[in-house]
Amino acid sequence: MDTELRKLGQRARQVARHMRTMGTNTKNEALKAISGTLLDRQGDILDANARDLEAGQKAGLDGHMCERLMLNESRLQGMARDVLSVAALPDPIGVSFDARTLPNGLRISKRRVPIGVIGVIYESRPNVTVDIAVLCLKSGNAAILRGGKEATHSNRALAKAVSAGCEKAGVPGETIQLIRSQDRALVKEMLRANHYIDMIIPRGGAGLHQFAIENATIPVITGGIGICHIFVDQSADPEKAPPIVYNAKVQRPTVCNALDVLLIHSAVADSLLPKIAHALAQAEVELRCGPRAINILKAHPLAKAAGPDDFDTEFLSLVLAVKVVDSLGDALEHIDEHSTQHSDAILTQDYGHAMRFVDAVDSAAVYVNASTRFTDGGQFGLGAEVAISTQRLHARGPMALQELTTYKWVVLGDGQIRA
Amino acid sequence: MDTELRKLGQRARQVARHMRTMGTNTKNEALKAISGTLLDRQGDILDANARDLEAGQKAGLDGHMCERLMLNESRLQGMARDVLSVAALPDPIGVSFDARTLPNGLRISKRRVPIGVIGVIYESRPNVTVDIAVLCLKSGNAAILRGGKEATHSNRALAKAVSAGCEKAGVPGETIQLIRSQDRALVKEMLRANHYIDMIIPRGGAGLHQFAIENATIPVITGGIGICHIFVDQSADPEKAPPIVYNAKVQRPTVCNALDVLLIHSAVADSLLPKIAHALAQAEVELRCGPRAINILKAHPLAKAAGPDDFDTEFLSLVLAVKVVDSLGDALEHIDEHSTQHSDAILTQDYGHAMRFVDAVDSAAVYVNASTRFTDGGQFGLGAEVAISTQRLHARGPMALQELTTYKWVVLGDGQIRA
Numbered sequence: 058m059d060t061e062l063r064k065l066g067q068r069a070r071q072v073a074r075h076m077r078t079m080g081t082n083t084k085n086e087a088l089k090a091i092s093g094t095l096l097d098r099q100g101d102i103l104d105a106n107a108r109d110l111e112a113g114q115k116a117g118l119d120g121h122m123c124e125r126l127m128l129n130e131s132r133l134q135g136m137a138r139d140v141l142s143v144a145a146l147p148d149p150i151g152v153s154f155d156a157r158t159l160p161n162g163l164r165i166s167k168r169r170v171p172i173g174v175i176g177v178i179y180e181s182r183p184n185v186t187v188d189i190a191v192l193c194l195k196s197g198n199a200a201i202l203r204g205g206k207e208a209t210h211s212n213r214a215l216a217k218a219v220s221a222g223c224e225k226a227g228v229p230g231e232t233i234q235l236i237r238s239q240d241r242a243l244v245k246e247m248l249r250a251n252h253y254i255d256m257i258i259p260r261g262g263a264g265l266h267q268f269a270i271e272n273a274t275i276p277v278i279t280g281g282i283g284i285c286h287i288f289v290d291q292s293a294d295p296e297k298a299p300p301i302v303y304n305a306k307v308q309r310p311t312v313c314n315a316l317d318v319l320l321i322h323s324a325v326a327d328s329l330l331p332k333i334a335h336a337l338a339q340a341e342v343e344l345r346c347g348p349r350a351i352n353i354l355k356a357h358p359l360a361k362a363a364g365p366d367d368f369d370t371e372f373l374s375l376v377l378a379v380k381v382v383d384s385l386g387d388a389l390e391h392i393d394e395h396s397t398q399h400s401d402a403i404l405t406q407d408y409g410h411a412m413r414f415v416d417a418v419d420s421a422a423v424y425v426n427a428s429t430r431f432t433d434g435g436q437f438g439l440g441a442e443v444a445i446s447t448q449r450l451h452a453r454g455p456m457a458l459q460e461l462t463t464y465k466w467v468v469l470g471d472g473q474i475r476a
Numbered sequence: 477m478d479t480e481l482r483k484l485g486q487r488a489r490q491v492a493r494h495m496r497t498m499g500t501n502t503k504n505e506a507l508k509a510i511s512g513t514l515l516d517r518q519g520d521i522l523d524a525n526a527r528d529l530e531a532g533q534k535a536g537l538d539g540h541m542c543e544r545l546m547l548n549e550s551r552l553q554g555m556a557r558d559v560l561s562v563a564a565l566p567d568p569i570g571v572s573f574d575a576r577t578l579p580n581g582l583r584i585s586k587r588r589v590p591i592g593v594i595g596v597i598y599e600s601r602p603n604v605t606v607d608i609a610v611l612c613l614k615s616g617n618a619a620i621l622r623g624g625k626e627a628t629h630s631n632r633a634l635a636k637a638v639s640a641g642c643e644k645a646g647v648p649g650e651t652i653q654l655i656r657s658q659d660r661a662l663v664k665e666m667l668r669a670n671h672y673i674d675m676i677i678p679r680g681g682a683g684l685h686q687f688a689i690e691n692a693t694i695p696v697i698t699g700g701i702g703i704c705h706i707f708v709d710q711s712a713d714p715e716k717a718p719p720i721v722y723n724a725k726v727q728r729p730t731v732c733n734a735l736d737v738l739l740i741h742s743a744v745a746d747s748l749l750p751k752i753a754h755a756l757a758q759a760e761v762e763l764r765c766g767p768r769a770i771n772i773l774k775a776h777p778l779a780k781a782a783g784p785d786d787f788d789t790e791f792l793s794l795v796l797a798v799k800v801v802d803s804l805g806d807a808l809e810h811i812d813e814h815s816t817q818h819s820d821a822i823l824t825q826d827y828g829h830a831m832r833f834v835d836a837v838d839s840a841a842v843y844v845n846a847s848t849r850f851t852d853g854g855q856f857g858l859g860a861e862v863a864i865s866t867q868r869l870h871a872r873g874p875m876a877l878q879e880l881t882t883y884k885w886v887v888l889g890d891g892q893i894r895a
Binding site: 074077078157159163165168170172173251255256270271274276294297300301303304305308393411415416417419420421422423424425426427428430431432436437438448449450451453454463464465466467468469470471472473474475 | 493496497576578582584587589591592670674675689690693695713716719720722723724727812830834835836838839840841842843844845846847849850851855856857867868869870872873882883884885886887888889890891892893894
């Protein structure tokens, strides 16, 4: 194993051991100090970011990527505020649950404890460095971060500020450690460092997730990719359906919980689909239509025939695939076949159909009569999130502080032995 | 991918989809039918088992292995009874939790759902075939099983009985599928069949677990291995300590929650260690002692100096490593260094020491004043267990029905859109 990685791993294990019994007050003091340090070091951080931006422009990074990479005074202030709001969240560690007394008098319960060392592999946005670091700190975990090459200087400056804040509050600066080497082979080694890392969160595109699944010996949380469906049922409220579809598609099209596929019942497609298309036209949403849908929308300037992949594509842009179906059953079959198990909705006034959809659709979040855009830690009232999981073990959907914990069984006795 | 495995995988996915919405009554009817079928087919099952035993004896299987492999009338009746007791357990599927109404009126909750398809790789004991099959069925999962070569005929006969029972109750027989091929390469393929299998449970020795971790692209539940510690503190009740240590070591030495290492505080070692050793001598427990312990036990006929690996060995037999330490801190350090994160106990009358031990020891189960032998689904009141997890994600400690489930978020609205 690479020497840097082993050193980081050993140090992370030591720190994680220390953090297991760290009190809430200490962690919150560290968070407040980090918030302050981010502002105090604004000059250094923005200088480092300017170097990354300059290098990025030379390397031909497109405008969208530069925008993601860019920090400024107001973004830094936002980051500092977000750190304070994590300090204000309840501490998940130490919470007891499923407590009971057994017939033999043993008092057993589960107690929430930190996972240990969290490894995160992410791409260009430097604010992820701070987001992850503070959520790991609050949940009592040590973090080993591997950021994108484009943000090298920004990430180092931010990580330094976080470590300095920790140390001001008497918390080890190595609570968060950034891998300095940009050697790509290191990612693979990191994924196999199961002696030092307990969970891997990849934050990036499908390629990164697939690479992590293929190579990791450490449990991986996959997610962040969603082909989201809305099924407009025969009984959908014709007034509410267009704004919900509009919101799910348009409010922020570049994120994983944005709508990708609209399914509409044939009994209402003639009347309702043109209305929905009209609403979407205000945001110039392109419609990729199945044969029956294009027949209804043939006069619509932004409608065209769907290609072979359009019902299996996460568009991340103002494009929507549209298909007419003949029944709830057909809609369920389509979703089951094309699902990424992220977020899917039914719009209906029919109680039985709502229940059947909720029962049958096997996604992280299943909606009745609401926009898919709510699948988010903040929106669900969980506080900040580290990722949205679309895998099935440990956690599904938004992963916030509680999802960065595990539990141990605590068994209190007074001499019990097993018969 | 191997053709048999792909066929099994595709069928398991279909069955799992069907099982997602299967009612509790249907599942319980199937369990009752399975219990009956096991008894009805007793002749076939015992004949198949006799063939395995004969082949095993020819192949030189030792007495212990033959004993594990052997079925008889009374064992089959026990299995049939166990299936009925699974029918009597509450169904974990459909339970709602963490329900709340958000300020915007959205009603959100988590709902327990099956994981999907569970893959299990196990060794010689044929009863595992039935145990796993019925727990998967009750929790709404399909199962793909790969049993040991020694039990081929027994496993096939048992799997047939389970499938026949399912079909009697109108549940697809492929709820449980046994891989017929004994090609070892298939295990590796199974570990990478992430399109078809959602979770892998290896049940076997450390080698199997390591192989699964190294090769799986599917999440693996590791466990079943425990180097368990008891620390006898200075203030331990001198009357209760010997029976607890005796129980933890002797009651069933071949299992993972049996005691392996005794740590004892130096202030009471002179008085208490000989008493404990005397108790253990009744079961002829061999003591592998550190230098200070051997000094105290030099007259004890079964005490000898510990070798270099004795504090890192799961003995699974009547052997115990013994070490004298000078403080709770030293005990915690020893446990942290040698832990397999299974089950560890402190015997103490000191409240502060008990709390400190519970806080600091990072194991699946942490005990005060009780035997480590209680780490068990049945003992914890969870019903039958599929495994004991010593990894950190998804589930820790005994894994029963609830640990074979995941959840989805259900979000009920009346037109909400995100601002």
